[in-house]
Amino acid sequence: MRILAVSGSLRRGSHNTSLLRAAGELLPPTDELVLWDELRAVPPYDQDADGEPAPPAVASLREAVAGADAVLFATPEYNASIPGTLKNALDWASRPHATNPFRNKPVAVIGSSAGMFGAVWAQAELRKVLATMGARVVEAEVAVGHAADKFDEDGVLVDREIRAQLAETLATLLAELQPGLVAA
C-alpha cells in the first residue's frame, strides 16, 4: 500500500512533518509512506487559474493523491483551525468537486502543537473539510501536545505512547483499504 503523507506545516523543523516520518517507520515493508512536500509552491486559489494546465504544485498534489491508496495528514493548529496554506491546497485539490481525487479516498488526520491540546480543533476542522470533499475519513486521532518534549533534537519521536497511537491509526487506515470490506 502507498500512503501519501501531507504535513500542514512548512517549518523546517516541523513536529508535524516529524510525526509523519515516525509513522512511516512503523509501516510494514510491504507498505510505503511518501511525503508530499510541495505545499509551499501551491499558489493562492483563483478560479480564473483553475483550468488546464493546473499550476504545477496543484497538479502534483492531485496526481499524488490519485496515485495513493490512502492519505495521512498531520496538521498544526493556527487560531483553532488549520493553516491557511493547507486549506488553500485542499481547495485546489477539491475541484471539480464531483470527481476530485479525494473522493472515496481513505484519509486519517493526526496533529501536534506546541501547547497542551495537540491540535485537536484543527484536526476536527480538517476532518470536516476532507469529509465534505468526499474522502473516507477514518475514526482515529493522535493529538501530540507539548510537541517539543516528544521529539529529540533530530526530530525523532521519543514518546512510546504516541508511537503506539500512530501504529493504531495506521492500522485503522490500512483496515479501511481491505478488499473484504468492499461490497460486491
Added chain:
Amino acid sequence: MSTVIDTQQTQIPAGTWQADPVHSGVGFAVKYLGVATFTGEVKGFEASLVDSRLTGTAWVSSIQVKDENLYGHLQGPEFFDAERHPELTFSGTDAGGGRFEGELTIKGITKPVTLEATVTGPVTDPYGNDRYGLAVTAVIDRTEFGLNWNNPLPGGGFALANDVTLTAELSLVKAA
C-alpha cells in the same frame, strides 16, 4: 378523456408481477433548511411482487438530482457511499391492512420497515396484459442507516431533516 381506475384497495394481488420500469418510479423526499421539501428520484431499479412478497433493488448511482456537486456528495461516504454500498434493497411480505412488513437495507445497514401500500386496479392494458398499480410509502430516519450528514443553521437547528419519505409508484405487469 382519460380513464382513471379508482378501485383503490389494500388487498395485495396474488401471483407473480413485475414492475414496468418505464411507467414506475422510486423517489425520496426530505425537508431541507426547514422550509421546502427536497425531492429526488432513483432512476434505476427493479421490483417484483411474488406471492405477496414485495422485493425491490435500486441503484445508488442512478439517483437523479439537479446539481453534479450534490450528486457527488450523495454518492460519497458522507451519504450513500455508493462505492461500497451500490444498492438499496427492500424485501417484505403482505402483512394485511395495506401494509408490507420487511427489511430495508441502505448503506449496508438493514432495519425493519413497514410500507403503507395502496393497490389500484386491475386493468387490462392495450397489449392485453393485466396490470395493477401499487403505491408504497414509508418514513425512515436516515441516521439509523448511517446517513448522518448535517450542517447547523445560523439561527439554530440543522439544514437537513432526519425523516425521509420513501415512495415507490409501481405499475405491476402480470408475469406470463
